[in-house]
Amino acid sequence: SAVISQKPSRDICQRGTSLTIQCQVDSQVTMMFWYRQQPGQSLTLIATANQGSEATYESGFVIDKFPISRPNLTFSTLTVSNMSPEDSSIYLCSVTLAGGPYEQYFGPGTRLTVT
Amino acid sequence: EDKVVQSPLSLVVHEGDTVTLNCSYEVTNFRSLLWYKQEKKAPTFLFMLTSSGIEKKSGRLSSILDKKELFSILNITATQTGDSAVYLCAVKNNAGNMLTFGGGTRLMVKP
Numbered sequence: 662s663a664v665i666s667q668k669p670s671r672d673i674c675q676r677g678t679s680l681t682i683q684c685q686v687d688s689q690v691t692m693m694f695w696y697r698q699q700p701g702q703s704l705t706l707i708a709t710a711n712q713g714s715e716a717t718y719e720s721g722f723v724i725d726k727f728p729i730s731r732p733n734l735t736f737s738t739l740t741v742s743n744m745s746p747e748d749s750s751i752y753l754c755s756v757t758l759a760g761g762p763y764e765q766y767f768g769p770g771t772r773l774t775v776t
Numbered sequence: 777e778d779k780v781v782q783s784p785l786s787l788v789v790h791e792g793d794t795v796t797l798n799c800s801y802e803v804t805n806f807r808s809l810l811w812y813k814q815e816k817k818a819p820t821f822l823f824m825l826t827s828s829g830i831e832k833k834s835g836r837l838s839s840i841l842d843k844k845e846l847f848s849i850l851n852i853t854a855t856q857t858g859d860s861a862v863y864l865c866a867v868k869n870n871a872g873n874m875l876t877f878g879g880g881t882r883l884m885v886k887p
Binding site for chain 2: 692694702704706751753755757763765768770772
């Protein structure tokens with residue numbers, strides 16, 4: 662497995678502001694993903710973070726709202742922009758490790774509350 | 777569109793009981809099925825299954841996949857209060873690396 666860290670672990674933000682969440686992995690990874698889990702719901706994929714190029718977003722998610730960077734193989738950031746209370750969720754970074762068998766692991770998550 | 781359905785939605789048992797959690801799926805070009813345990817925020821990886829009929833086992837937990845009938849089960853024997861969590865099933869197809877999650881089964885184990 663891998664050690665995945667996320668910062669911050671939680672935050673309370675005011676509507677209209679932005680928050681950047683960081684994800685750091687201690688191993689070489691092939692894929693990095695960002696998921697969202699709204700209260701009482703299961704996990705939904707926001708986007709795949711691509712190294713050195715624009716992220717690949719899933720239906721319903723756009724770059725202006727959730728800009729993502731991945732400057733190297735082991736680090737990525739997700740920004741939640743112009744926040745509203747509907748953005749209150751747990752945001753999770755997820756990775757598959759290089760070399761297979763391509764099990765997918767999750768970071769500890771960031772609990773975001775927007776007031 | 778890939779789809780994963782878990783049952784039951786929730787389950788309450790007593791310590792020492794054995795439980796079976798179900799996961800059925802519809803996916804184009806199936807690649808793998810994964811089980812996770814979620815207690816607070818982060819889902820913890822349990823198993824990844826790719827081949828039919830081969831049981832994966834870790835301590836009191838075991839899982840098996842039936843690719844013909846498109847389902848998997850997760851068994852927990854001699855349950856303990858520490859097993860209380862939401863158990864998530866997810867599938868991955870060959871088109872990409874996206875995981876499609878089921879709604880989860882919330883397990884509560886009472887002393």
